[in-house]
Amino acid sequence: xxxxxxxxxxxxxxxxxxxxxxxxxxxxxxxxxxxxxxxxxxxxxxxxxxxxxxxxxxxxxxxxxxxxxxxxxxxxxxxxxxxxxxxxxxxxxxxxxxxxxxxxxxxxxxxxxxxxxxxxxxxxxxxxxxxxxxxxxxxxxxxxxxxxxxxxxxxxxxxxxxxxxxxxxxxxxxxxxxxxxxxxxxxxxxxxxxxxxxxxxxxxxxxxxxxxxxxxxxxxxxxxxxxxxxxxxxxxxxxxxxxxxxxxxxxxxxxxxxxxxxxxxxxxxxxxxxxxxxxxxxxxxxxxxxxxxxxxxxxxxxxxxxxxxxxxxxxxxxxxxxxxxxxxxxxxxxxxxxxxxxxxxxxxxxxxxxxxxxxxxxxxxxxxxxxxxxxxxxxxxxxxxxxxx
Amino acid sequence: xxxxxxxxxxxxxxxxxxxxxxxxxxxxxxxxxxxxxxxxxxxxxxxxxxxxxxxxxxxxxxxxxxxxxxxxxxxxxxxxxxxxxxxxxxxxxxxxxxxxxxxxxxxxxxxxxxxxxxxxxxxxxxxxxxxxxxxxxxxxxxxxxxxxxxxxxxxxxxxxxxxxxxxxxxxxxxxxxxxxxxxxxxxxxxxxxxxxxxxxxxxxxxxxxxxxxxxxxxxxxxxxxxxxxxxxxxxxxxxxxxxxxxxxxxxxxxxxxxxxxxxxxxxxxxxxxxxxxxxxxxxxxxxxxxxxxxxxxxxxxxxxxxxxxxxxxxxxxxxxxxxxxxxxxxxxxxxxxxxxxxxxxxxxxxxxxxxxxxxxxxxxxxxxxxxxxxxxxxxxxxxxxxxxx
Numbered sequence: 001x002x003x004x005x006x007x008x009x010x011x012x013x014x015x016x017x018x019x020x021x022x023x024x025x026x027x028x029x030x031x032x033x034x035x036x037x038x039x040x041x042x043x044x045x046x047x048x049x050x051x052x053x054x055x056x057x058x059x060x061x062x063x064x065x066x067x068x069x070x071x072x073x074x075x076x077x078x079x080x081x082x083x084x085x086x087x088x089x090x091x092x093x094x095x096x097x098x099x100x101x102x103x104x105x106x107x108x109x110x111x112x113x114x115x116x117x118x119x120x121x122x123x124x125x126x127x128x129x130x131x132x133x134x135x136x137x138x139x140x141x142x143x144x145x146x147x148x149x150x151x152x153x154x155x156x157x158x159x160x161x162x163x164x165x166x167x168x169x170x171x172x173x174x175x176x177x178x179x180x181x182x183x184x185x186x187x188x189x190x191x192x193x194x195x196x197x198x199x200x201x202x203x204x205x206x207x208x209x210x211x212x213x214x215x216x217x218x219x220x221x222x223x224x225x226x227x228x229x230x231x232x233x234x235x236x237x238x239x240x241x242x243x244x245x246x247x248x249x250x251x252x253x254x255x256x257x258x259x260x261x262x263x264x265x266x267x268x269x270x271x272x273x274x275x276x277x278x279x280x281x282x283x284x285x286x287x288x289x290x291x292x293x294x295x296x297x298x299x300x301x302x303x304x305x306x307x308x309x310x311x312x313x314x315x316x317x318x319x320x321x322x323x324x325x326x327x328x329x330x331x332x333x334x335x336x337x338x339x340x341x342x343x344x345x346x347x348x349x350x351x352x353x354x355x356x357x358x359x360x361x362x363x364x365x366x367x368x369x370x371x372x373x374x375x376x377x378x379x380x381x382x383x384x385x386x387x388x389x
Numbered sequence: 390x391x392x393x394x395x396x397x398x399x400x401x402x403x404x405x406x407x408x409x410x411x412x413x414x415x416x417x418x419x420x421x422x423x424x425x426x427x428x429x430x431x432x433x434x435x436x437x438x439x440x441x442x443x444x445x446x447x448x449x450x451x452x453x454x455x456x457x458x459x460x461x462x463x464x465x466x467x468x469x470x471x472x473x474x475x476x477x478x479x480x481x482x483x484x485x486x487x488x489x490x491x492x493x494x495x496x497x498x499x500x501x502x503x504x505x506x507x508x509x510x511x512x513x514x515x516x517x518x519x520x521x522x523x524x525x526x527x528x529x530x531x532x533x534x535x536x537x538x539x540x541x542x543x544x545x546x547x548x549x550x551x552x553x554x555x556x557x558x559x560x561x562x563x564x565x566x567x568x569x570x571x572x573x574x575x576x577x578x579x580x581x582x583x584x585x586x587x588x589x590x591x592x593x594x595x596x597x598x599x600x601x602x603x604x605x606x607x608x609x610x611x612x613x614x615x616x617x618x619x620x621x622x623x624x625x626x627x628x629x630x631x632x633x634x635x636x637x638x639x640x641x642x643x644x645x646x647x648x649x650x651x652x653x654x655x656x657x658x659x660x661x662x663x664x665x666x667x668x669x670x671x672x673x674x675x676x677x678x679x680x681x682x683x684x685x686x687x688x689x690x691x692x693x694x695x696x697x698x699x700x701x702x703x704x705x706x707x708x709x710x711x712x713x714x715x716x717x718x719x720x721x722x723x724x725x726x727x728x729x730x731x732x733x734x735x736x737x738x739x740x741x742x743x744x745x746x747x748x749x750x751x752x753x754x755x756x757x758x759x760x761x762x763x764x765x766x767x768x769x770x771x772x773x774x775x776x777x778x
Contacts, residue, residue: 001631003404014648016393183587209628211615213634223601239598242390246648247601255644259403259635339529 001197001207001259010146011172016238016245017174018176019050019136022093023058025172029132030090032061032084032086036104037095042138045182051095051136063087064262068096071281072103073276074118080115082109084131091265094135094170097191098142098151098281101135104152108133121152130167139183140245141191143252145173145199145373155277160213160275162349175249177241185232189339190282191248193227196221197285198334200250201267203307204373206300214306217256221311223247229338265371266292269381272358279348286336290343291388296374301325304345345388355385390598391649397642399535400561403635405627407565407637408439408525411482411595412447412606414561418521419479421450425493426484427457431527434571438604440484440525441623457485460663460670461492461586463507463543470506473520483524483559487531487670488542488581494539494557497522506668510541510550519556527561528572529634530643532587542664549664560672564638566630574621578638579671581617585610585724586674587640590656591761592696595689596649603641605697606645610700611635618727654760655681658770661747668737675725680777682718684762690714732776744774 014020026033033055042048055062065080083089084107092111094104109130110117120127137145144150148169153160180188222360224247230240250256250329269292270284283353297304305321308314308328317324342348359382362370366378401661402410415422424445431437437499438726473496476510480501483493499506504566509516533539538643569577592606613636619629639645659673660682663773686693694710696719699702706713722732731737748771751759765773767771 001404003407005400005402007400011396012393012647013394015390019390022453208629212609212612212632212639216605216610216639219604219608220601222604226600239390242598242648243601246390248603250601250644258401259631266666267769 002207002261004258006254007170008146008255010170010253011223011250012146012175013172014175015242016176016178018174019179020054020136021376022136022174023049023056023060025174026060026091026093026134027058028056028135029171031059031182032063032087032089033091033093034080034089034107035062035064035093035095036068036071036080036100036107037066038100039147041182042095045168045179047095047136047138055093060329062093063089067098068103069354071153071160071278072099072106074152076104077103077110077152078103078119081110084111091134092131093328093331094133095138097137097139098144099171101133101142101144102150104133104135104154105130105144106152109163109165113355118152118154119162121154127163127165127167130165132309133168133170134172135170136179136180137245139187139191140180140248141194143195143248145294146249146253147171147272148254151271154240160271160277162364167293173249175239176246177245180231180245181235183235186280188228188232189341190280192224192339193282193286193336193341195224195244195248195251197266197282197289199224199256199290201264202257202261202262204261204296204303205260207375210260212257213258216306218310220247220251220256224251225311225335225351230337261372261375262339263371265376267375268370269362269384270359273345273348276354277348278360279350283341283348286341287343287345287348287388290333292330295380295384296385297322297325297329299374304327304328327349345385352389355382355389359385391596391650392646395643395647396560397535397558397560398560399637399642401535401564402561403564403714404631405565405567408568409443411440411523411525411563412443412445412449412472413446413712414563415480415482415523418523418531418560419454420448421476421478422480423451423469423478423496424451424453424482424484424638425457425471425489425496426455427489427548428484430571431484434568436525436568437483437526441662448675451482452478457489457492459488459540460667460702461488461495463541466492466495466506466541469493470499473500477522478598480521483522484527486526486528487533487583490522490559491539491541493522494519494533494555495541495552497557498552498554507541507543509552512541516552516554516556519554522557522559523561524559525568526634527568527582527636527666528692529569530583531638532584534564535638535642537643540660545583547664558579562638565635566627569620569630569634570624572624573728575669577617578623578730579669580726581613582675582725582730583670584613584637584640586655586671586678587729588613588645589678590653591646591649591651593685593692594649596668596764602645604650607635608697609640609645613640613689614700614724616706618689618743621728622737636687650761651764656764657751657759658747658773661751662737662739664767665743666737668739672730673736674729676732676734676737676777677773679718679722680773682721683776684769686711686714686718686771688763693717707741718728734774741778744778750775
């Protein structure tokens with residue numbers, strides 16, 4: 001196990017009706033806030049009205065900024081930054097999924113600097129401060145409600161880049177599983193794939209003696225594998241939703257990577273796909289991850305075999321661990337299929353004509369590698385994209 | 390799953406050599422601190438010198454208060470409170486195990502009030518403030534390094550009582566598994582039993598649809614069951630120690646009781662035993678818990694069977710779940726025996742003459758019940774003590 005620091009300050013407020021507490025929790029931090037959200041679905045579901053009522057009851061002034069799209073855009077972030085500065089807003093409240101929360105985090109960092117927040121995403125400098133962020137989560141997926149991460153897409157250049165900073169841990173996140181009842185099936189499936197991917201990125205490590213975290217990650221994977229099909233079968237299943245939603249947060253709140261180094265190559269590769277083609281992140285991960293596994297399997301067959309046996313209940317073939325490992329990958333693909341997701345680029349409508357370009361952008365024209373379990377150069381990324389085609 | 394709030398702000402600093410960071414972490418909070426510790430072991434091991442050097446290097450003034458004993462005493466807490474007030478100390482640094490940390494938390498609460506901190510332990514009022522507490526953990530056991538709890542014994546009346554407050558989450562805790570290498574075997578065994586007990590208190594619940602937390606708790610139990618024997622076999626096994634130490638913190642940092650109600654009757658009953666006989670807490674729990682299980686088994690045989698199958702690898706007897714459950718209890722007793730712990734009161738040198746008194750004190754002369762999985766009155770507690778005799 002590696003040395004580590006771990007501190008996650010986000011207050012989780014979980015359960016039925018908890019969005020009614022938004023105003024009181026917000027009042028701890030600010031009197032005037034940016035209320036940030038996505039499409040019309042939060043209005044159609046009635047959530048918007050409840051959120052606005054709770055803020056009003058606590059005497060919180062608000063400025064609205066809707067319109068966040070999946071793969072949130074830098075242009076809207078700039079608009080939010082402008083509003084915060086012009087109106088003197090002291091907090092950003094995100095009502096939505098990972099895209100809305102990531103956009104809110106970007107605004108929170110941008111609102112306290114003179115320059116362009118995009119510089120942080122390009123690795124030029126690090127944030128020194130940020131407005132507080134609070135969230136009302138609508139979809140279990142990205143884990144952004146209790147994470148240090150924010151991923152933004154710059155339309156200019158089709159670049160999708162990430163920032164990680166302790167400053168953008170949300171101060172609180174409100175998780176009411178009932179809010180997820182009305183999600184479209186495809187979004188639910190993509191969310192479950194994203195959660196599973198967050199767990200797999202952490203699981204596949206070359207750091208030794210990490211059995212405790214292995215077991216916690218496996219426990220979380222099993223929960224996702226069991227509960228995601230249940231909420232697709234019955235979208236009103238509060239019990240299954242509550243387990244899936246809480247698992248989605250734990251999957252990405254940094255606890256499960258304590259003492260180990262995650263991989264993250266699949267995320268990096270997927271970002272190139274969705275940066276160009278604007279596919280849903282979870283749908284992209286369902287394609288990239290199995291291909292990544294087939295390429296990297298032999299780096300540590302025992303780890304793949306353990307994963308197959310413990311998470312997917314594959315009988316261990318003690319004379320042929322690789323066969324055990326390959327069966328686990330097949331069951332992962334079967335899990336994605338059962339959610340209605342494809343596992344090939346062609347299922348996403350992505351052809352083979354820009355694979356070289358994606359491999360090159362992912363590795364900065366072969367100037368750096370991606371991943372840690374195996375360090376992948378441009379040729380290796382290209383090979384994985386080929387396996388996914 | 391029940392609604393819940395979860396926020397654990399303690400910063401965990403984990404790994405080899407991390408005690409060297411004590412001074413820098415302390416300097417964030419205070420310039421003058423109470424350095425609180427137990428017996429001479431921290432001096433004999435050299436840890437005291439490293440701690441003092443780190444504080445000095447950061448320019449931190451300190452006042453020493455050693456002498457904490459297992460089942461920490463109110464009289465020493467009063468002494469610490471007096472020192473903090475007289476010398477204007479701004480933080481309490483605990484170097485030790487659960488007893489030292491619990492004592493430090495009590496001092497931290499007492500230092501900012503005019504009255505007696507014992508009142509909080511009697512349930513008269515709640516703390517409104519506390520000095521910050523930081524810890525350097527020496528033994529994986531109580532979980533106090535990242536918990537809201539403090540248990541103190543008042544020598545007058547042999548009363549052992551607890552306070553829980555978010556105010557006494559340590560601001561940081563330094564966990565270096567190497568520090569545990571020199572622990573006496575008996576303390577290691579008691580620590581492992583305490584960790585397992587914290588997990589079992591949370592596991593046995595009547596709240597339904599808590600599968601995710603069930604699995605996380607099982608994963609942590611398996612880690613303890615596998616690693617505790619390894620550190621007894623080879624006290625220099627850093628890898629096993631690191632997993633056991635981190636499991637001990639996670640077992641009690643409130644994550645694993647999200648959405649459910651724990652039981653805690655075994656802790657309450659054990660507190661009566663150790664309040665009178667001054668036995669080690671973990672040794673007492675190894676006696677009380679199996680007896681509690683035999684008494685409560687039929688409240689939810691399926692839960693006990695799941696625990697037996699998943700944690701102890703008992704083959705499920707689908708026609709006789711109770712037999713599966715009873716085999717799990719036998720394996721738990723076997724685990725305690727393998728650590729060198731007894732599972733009967735007589736193993737602790739506790740006779741049968743004061744069982745009625747303990748049952749009465751535990752239930753306040755039958756004016757309240759203990760436990761949640763089953764609510765135990767005086768007669769039930771007496772029965773469990775009889776099963777443990």
